[in-house]
Amino acid sequence: MVSAGSKPGFExxxxxxxxAVYRFALRLTGSNFEAEDLVQETFLRAYKAWDQFTRGTKAxxxxxxxxxxxxxxxxxxxxxxxxxxxETADRTGPGPNPVNxxxxxALGVDPEGDFFDSIVDVSIVSAIEALPEEYRTAVIMSxxxxxxxxxxxxxxxxxxxxxxxxxxxxxxxxxxVLYEHAVEMGYIPASKGDEVGT
Amino acid sequence: MTTCHEALRxxxxxxDGELDGVSRxxxxxxxxxxxxxxxxxxxxxxxxxxxxxxxxxxxxxxxLRARVLDLVSGGHSGA
Numbered sequence: 118m119v120s121a122g123s124k125p126g127f128e129x130x131x132x133x134x135x136x137a138v139y140r141f142a143l144r145l146t147g148s149n150f151e152a153e154d155l156v157q158e159t160f161l162r163a164y165k166a167w168d169q170f171t172r173g174t175k176a177x178x179x180x181x182x183x184x185x186x187x188x189x190x191x192x193x194x195x196x197x198x199x200x201x202x203x204e205t206a207d208r209t210g211p212g213p214n215p216v217n218x219x220x221x222x223a224l225g226v227d228p229e230g231d232f233f234d235s236i237v238d239v240s241i242v243s244a245i246e247a248l249p250e251e252y253r254t255a256v257i258m259s260x261x262x263x264x265x266x267x268x269x270x271x272x273x274x275x276x277x278x279x280x281x282x283x284x285x286x287x288x289x290x291x292x293x294v295l296y297e298h299a300v301e302m303g304y305i306p307a308s309k310g311d312e313v314g315t
Numbered sequence: 316m317t318t319c320h321e322a323l324r325x326x327x328x329x330x331d332g333e334l335d336g337v338s339r340x341x342x343x344x345x346x347x348x349x350x351x352x353x354x355x356x357x358x359x360x361x362x363x364x365x366x367x368x369x370x371x372x373x374x375x376x377x378x379l380r381a382r383v384l385d386l387v388s389g390g391h392s393g394a
Contacts, residue, residue, distance in 0.1 A: 215323035220354070238368065
């Protein structure tokens, strides 16, 4: 199934991103086994298509794109559906009020945000994995992998404005979930909070 | 002069390094001076640190690395 022989540059340019692709696959699938299969398929496809890849150009984003496409196609085949994010909602932008109500509440009880240190990694990962795929991918690409907006836009095949919107909504949703989790676990007391002015 | 509204609206682009030099300096100056907005920036940073802590340290298992290496170097063995 796999042709023999190695392709020049693949090991140097693509393989260093194996951990990053694995992390992304983990967040997409939520399962170690599925993530490993997804990573294998991603690298196999990348290897086969390596001759079409322009060397020295964003190999990491290219691998993420392949990984996501393989994942989405597999999901379609399995007739499993995440929450569908409305593109109309995406285009409406972050909204008129930039004050984050979660932070307003948090500032009343834990202004340093120390509650984040109490939240165990597995809870944070669960919260990320519960996000709709469009938000999840944007947040991982930006906050974990550090890709610029333009690269994320290319990867998702959407305008930069949509990336910003998805990041805004995905982060806000995660912040709400993590804050509520911290309150439920007793890391911080519940707070009514009130809005700051400007 | 950056207002509180403007600084908070741009907080993500500021932290993501997506603002140009002038805007970045103005937003940075606002957060340094404003006692109402700076705590929001601090919480946003703590949030991002928590995400990184939870996710960025994960690495591919050695067996997977070996399988991928095998896959792309001509398939020494069937896994």
